[in-house]
Amino acid sequence: MAAPTLTRTPKAPAKQRKPTTRQPQRHRRRIRENLTAYAFLGAGLICFVLFSWYPIVRGLLLGFQEVTFSQPATWVGWENYQRLFDDPLFATAWRNTGYFTLLALAFGFAAPFVTAVILNEFRHARGYLRMTVYLPVMLPPIVTMLLWRWFYDPGPGLFNSVLEILHLPAQQWLESENLAMVSLVLVSTWANMGTTTLIYLAALGSIPGELYEAAELDGASIRQRLWHVTIPQMRIILLITLLLQVIGTMQVFVEPFVLTGGGPNDATVTVLLLLYRYAFVYNDFGMASAMSTVLFIVLGLFAAVYLRLTRSKD
Incomplete structure (x- = not known):
C-alpha cells in the first residue's frame, strides 16, 4: 500500500465563462426606451409651449402695444390700461360678472349637490338617470342657447x-334688466350641472356605509346625516368644485353673447363679452389683451388666496 504524499494535487482549471451578449442588449434596449420616452415628452412640451405658454406671453406683450389690422404694432406702454380703466363699461362689466358669479353659486353650486344626493338614493335606473342629468352637457352650446x-x-x-x-302675467325674460341676468344663470346652470353632479355622485359612492349606519343607530335624522356625515366626507371635493365654478363663471361669454348681446342697457355685459367687443368689434387688440391680463391677474389672485385659506383650514 502506497504511503500518502504531502504534495497537493493540482486542481483542474476552472472553465472559462463564455462572453454573454445579454448585458449589451439590455443596455441598448434601455437607451431605446429612454429615447422614446424623451421623444414623447419633448413633443408634449413643444405643443404646450406653442399653444399655451406662447399665447400667454404674447398676450401680455400685446397689452402694451397698439395692434390693429390696418397698421403694424407699436409700443404704447401703459396707455391701453389707462384707457381701459377710464372706460365706463369696464366697471359695468366687472359688476355684471360678479353678479352673475354670485347668482351662479346660489343656483349652480347647490343644484348639482342636491341632485346628486337625490340620485344616490335611487337603487334602480341609476345609469338612465345619470345619462339624463349629463345630457345637456353633451349638447353643443349654440344648440342649448337656441333652445x-x-x-x-x-x-x-x-x-x-x-x-x-x-x-x-307674461314676462320679458331677456328684455328686462331685472330678469335678464337671472335668466342667463338658469341657462348656465342647466347646461353645465351634469359634470359636477357626476363628480358628486362618485364622491358619495366613496363614503363608507358604516358611517351612515352608525349615525342612524345614534338616531340622527336625514338632515343631520347630511350635515355631519355627507358634507364633511365631501369637503375637499366641494372646495375644489367651488374654486372651479368661480373661475368658470367669471369667464361667462356664450350665454350673454347669444341670448342678450349684452343688453338690455348693458345689463348683461360681462368681462369676456367686453373683451370680445374690444378685439373684434372695435378692432383694438391692445385693449383686449390688457383686459385679458387684468382678468388673468384677478383670477390668479383669487385662486392663490382661496387655496391658501383652505389649506390653512386643513
Whole structure:
C-alpha cells in the first residue's frame, strides 16, 4: 500500500465563462426606451409651449402695444390700461360678472349637490338617470342657447305659455334688466350641472356605509346625516368644485353673447363679452389683451388666496 504524499494535487482549471451578449442588449434596449420616452415628452412640451405658454406671453406683450389690422404694432406702454380703466363699461362689466358669479353659486353650486344626493338614493335606473342629468352637457352650446331662446320667447315661448295656463302675467325674460341676468344663470346652470353632479355622485359612492349606519343607530335624522356625515366626507371635493365654478363663471361669454348681446342697457355685459367687443368689434387688440391680463391677474389672485385659506383650514 502506497504511503500518502504531502504534495497537493493540482486542481483542474476552472472553465472559462463564455462572453454573454445579454448585458449589451439590455443596455441598448434601455437607451431605446429612454429615447422614446424623451421623444414623447419633448413633443408634449413643444405643443404646450406653442399653444399655451406662447399665447400667454404674447398676450401680455400685446397689452402694451397698439395692434390693429390696418397698421403694424407699436409700443404704447401703459396707455391701453389707462384707457381701459377710464372706460365706463369696464366697471359695468366687472359688476355684471360678479353678479352673475354670485347668482351662479346660489343656483349652480347647490343644484348639482342636491341632485346628486337625490340620485344616490335611487337603487334602480341609476345609469338612465345619470345619462339624463349629463345630457345637456353633451349638447353643443349654440344648440342649448337656441333652445332656451325659444323657452324665453316673449310670445309663444314655453315659459310664458306655462304662465298663461296658470293665469299669470307674461314676462320679458331677456328684455328686462331685472330678469335678464337671472335668466342667463338658469341657462348656465342647466347646461353645465351634469359634470359636477357626476363628480358628486362618485364622491358619495366613496363614503363608507358604516358611517351612515352608525349615525342612524345614534338616531340622527336625514338632515343631520347630511350635515355631519355627507358634507364633511365631501369637503375637499366641494372646495375644489367651488374654486372651479368661480373661475368658470367669471369667464361667462356664450350665454350673454347669444341670448342678450349684452343688453338690455348693458345689463348683461360681462368681462369676456367686453373683451370680445374690444378685439373684434372695435378692432383694438391692445385693449383686449390688457383686459385679458387684468382678468388673468384677478383670477390668479383669487385662486392663490382661496387655496391658501383652505389649506390653512386643513
